[in-house]
Amino acid sequence: MAGKLYMIPTNIAECPADSSLALETQRVATGLKHFVVENIRTARRFLKSVSRDVDIDSLSFTELNEHTPEMSIASMLDVVEGGEDLGMMSEAGCPGVADPGALLAAEAHRRGIQVVPLVGPSSILMSLMASGLNGQNFTFRGYLPVGGELNKALRQMEERSQKEQQTQIFIEAPYRNNKMLETLVEVLKPTTRLTVARDVMGPEEMIVTHTVAEWRRKTKPDLHKRPTVFLFLA
Amino acid sequence: MAGKLYMIPTNIAECPADSSLALETQRVATGLKHFVVENIRTARRFLKSVSRDVDIDSLSFTELNEHTPEMSIASMLDVVEGGEDLGMMSEAGCPGVADPGALLAAEAHRRGIQVVPLVGPSSILMSLMASGLNGQNFTFRGYLPVGGELNKALRQMEERSQKEQQTQIFIEAPYRNNKMLETLVEVLKPTTRLTVARDVMGPEEMIVTHTVAEWRRKTKPDLHKRPTVFLFLA
Numbered sequence: 001m002a003g004k005l006y007m008i009p010t011n012i013a014e015c016p017a018d019s020s021l022a023l024e025t026q027r028v029a030t031g032l033k034h035f036v037v038e039n040i041r042t043a044r045r046f047l048k049s050v051s052r053d054v055d056i057d058s059l060s061f062t063e064l065n066e067h068t069p070e071m072s073i074a075s076m077l078d079v080v081e082g083g084e085d086l087g088m089m090s091e092a093g094c095p096g097v098a099d100p101g102a103l104l105a106a107e108a109h110r111r112g113i114q115v116v117p118l119v120g121p122s123s124i125l126m127s128l129m130a131s132g133l134n135g136q137n138f139t140f141r142g143y144l145p146v147g148g149e150l151n152k153a154l155r156q157m158e159e160r161s162q163k164e165q166q167t168q169i170f171i172e173a174p175y176r177n178n179k180m181l182e183t184l185v186e187v188l189k190p191t192t193r194l195t196v197a198r199d200v201m202g203p204e205e206m207i208v209t210h211t212v213a214e215w216r217r218k219t220k221p222d223l224h225k226r227p228t229v230f231l232f233l234a
Numbered sequence: 235m236a237g238k239l240y241m242i243p244t245n246i247a248e249c250p251a252d253s254s255l256a257l258e259t260q261r262v263a264t265g266l267k268h269f270v271v272e273n274i275r276t277a278r279r280f281l282k283s284v285s286r287d288v289d290i291d292s293l294s295f296t297e298l299n300e301h302t303p304e305m306s307i308a309s310m311l312d313v314v315e316g317g318e319d320l321g322m323m324s325e326a327g328c329p330g331v332a333d334p335g336a337l338l339a340a341e342a343h344r345r346g347i348q349v350v351p352l353v354g355p356s357s358i359l360m361s362l363m364a365s366g367l368n369g370q371n372f373t374f375r376g377y378l379p380v381g382g383e384l385n386k387a388l389r390q391m392e393e394r395s396q397k398e399q400q401t402q403i404f405i406e407a408p409y410r411n412n413k414m415l416e417t418l419v420e421v422l423k424p425t426t427r428l429t430v431a432r433d434v435m436g437p438e439e440m441i442v443t444h445t446v447a448e449w450r451r452k453t454k455p456d457l458h459k460r461p462t463v464f465l466f467l468a
Contacts, residue, residue: 007363020353023252097362097369106366106427109443117360117434117441119254125359126351128331129241132340135331139373139400166373193340200351207351209343 003085005077005108006032007101009094009120010046012227013202017050020201022119026050029118032087033058034079038065038099039091046089064088064100073103080113092227094122098142098171124169127197127229130207131167134233138167146176154187161192162234169231177223180230185220188212188232195231198223237319239311239342240266241335243328243354244280246461247436251284254435259352260284266321267292268313270338272299273325280323298322298334307337314347326461328356332376332405358403361431361463364441365401368467372401380410388421395426396468403465411457414464419454422446422466429465432457 008029011020021029030051037043040061047054062076080086088095088104095101096117105115124140144153157168172180184194190213197207198221206221242263245254255263264285271277274295281288296310314320322329322338329335330351339349358374378387391402406414418428424447431441432455440455 018257020256020258022254022256022353022355024254094359094363096364096366097359099369101363102366102369104366105364106443109366115364115366115441116439117364119256119353119355119360119435121256121353122356122359125328125331125356126353129328129335130330130339130349130351132330132336132338132343132349135333135336136376137374140371142370201353205350207349209340 001083002113003080003083004114004116005080005105006085006087007095007105007115007117008087008089009118009122010089010092012093012121012123012200015201020121021050025118025120029087030054032085034060034084035087035089036062036064036076036104037089038101039063042091043089064104066100068100070103073107076104077107077111077113080108081111094120097122097124121201123197123200123227123229126200127195127207127231128167128169130197131195131231132209133167133193133195133231134165135167137165138169140169142170143172144170150183151187154184158188158192158232158234161232165233167231167233169229171229174225174227177226177228178220181220181223184230184232185212185215189234192232192234196221196223197229197231198226200227200229235317236347237314237317238348238350239314239339240319240321241329241339241349241351242321242323243352243356244323244326245283246327246355246357246434249435254355256353259354262352263321264288266319268294268318269321269323270296270298270310271323272333272335273297276325277323298338300334302334304337307341310338311341311345311347314342315345328354331356331358355435357431357434357461357463360434361429361441361465362401362403364431365429365465366443367401367427367429367465368399369401371399372403374403376404377406378404384417385421388418392422392426392466392468395466401465401467403463405463408459408461411460411462412454415454415457418464418466419446419449423468426466426468430455430457431463431465432460434461434463
């Protein structure tokens with residue numbers, strides 16, 4: 001009988017596992033022998049933080065990230081067809097969302113392997129929960145285009161947001177976060193509500209929603225190189 | 235000093251709290267005295283399931299759901315300005331997502347009250363994690379239009395999905411789930427990948443992705459009156 005592919009969320013900030021992971025997630029994560037992970041070093045450190053009793057050296061890790069050739073993904077599931085369970089973990093948060101883990105889940109479905117999602121933190125979803133913006137219609141777009149294309153993209157998103165009452169969610173390369181906030185406050189309409197969610201689940205978590213007109217009057221928070229999710233609703 | 239508004243996820247299936255909630259979420263939920271909830275009976279039952287020691291009769295509950303007049307929402311936060319913490323819980327899953335809880339969070343931001351999201355299950359996000367569809371660009375649209383408008387809406391969504399490589403996520407009134415699956419298999423293109431996620435976290439959890447061409451050949455799962463999330467990527 002084939003094993004299962006478990007999609008295992010990991011911490012999104014330097015906080016104890018009990019804050020961010022259901023016990024069942026911790027139990028499954030520390031009971032598996034085989035992993036496909038976005039980054040091996042992070043994955044080992046994560047498993048050690050969940051349980052000191054884990055014998056890391058007895059576990060097998062294979063990396064799947066943006067450098068992985070797509071043709072090498074299929075063989076990662078051989079162990080599952082051999083009857084063993086496999087855990088997928090991304091660098092932080094929920095695998096399969098905003099990372100290449102979806103490619104492994106897609107291949108599992110093609111082979112009829114059961115894929116089981118577990119409960120853990122997602123900075124995207126938690127930002128939305130706390131934003132007060134529309135949670136009945138929302139879109140996550142990953143990274144937006146850079147340079148001259150950014151303003152155009154933002155205006156198109158704002159138009160769609162207004163027309164469909166759809167919350168727009170996105171992220172930026174962390175070293176450009178402050179610049180992104182400046183651009184948003186400059187480009188978006190004064191009445192658009194803009195949420196900045198910084199360090200979700202971290203010690204300096206800050207999730208704040210203001211209209212763009214209000215943001216223009218305020219001292220901006222420092223987002224430089226800190227994990228931040230941006231959301232707006234026109 | 236003002237209190238905080240905690241956005242508290244609840245179970246999405248009849249499973250033990252440890253499967254679906256971080257310990258920290260359970261700790262906060264059972265430590266609060268004041269709640270705004272989508273349904274009082276469900277909220278009481280949920281708190282009892284997390285801890286038998288909770289003295290339910292000492293807690294205050296106010297309902298916020300689709301029947302609540304918007305003008306009555308503001309006063310729900312008076313207790314927070316008085317210095318006490320408040321917990322928001324929806325009927326199931328994450329408050330502020332696919333429920334009216336966002337209105338309370340929005341009002342909190344207007345008053346400068348801190349909103350804190352906690353970790354728990356979201357059938358939308360967990361379906362996406364396990365689907366193998368694109369998690370770097372996705373949209374949740376809540377309920378789609380019914381009747382003659384549905385086919386048109388699906389074709390527009392499929393077009394956008396293809397153009398933007400955007401996963402489309404939505405739900406249906408549970409008694410129309412089987413009909414929705416029939417319609418999807420009929421209307422969407424054969425190459426579009428369609429995920430059906432039924433009873434996420436429940437004992438009969440089934441998350442399956444096939445192309446529409448494959449779905450046409452298969453015996454359809456029974457989704458009647460069972461919580462189901464639909465996802466597709468063209």
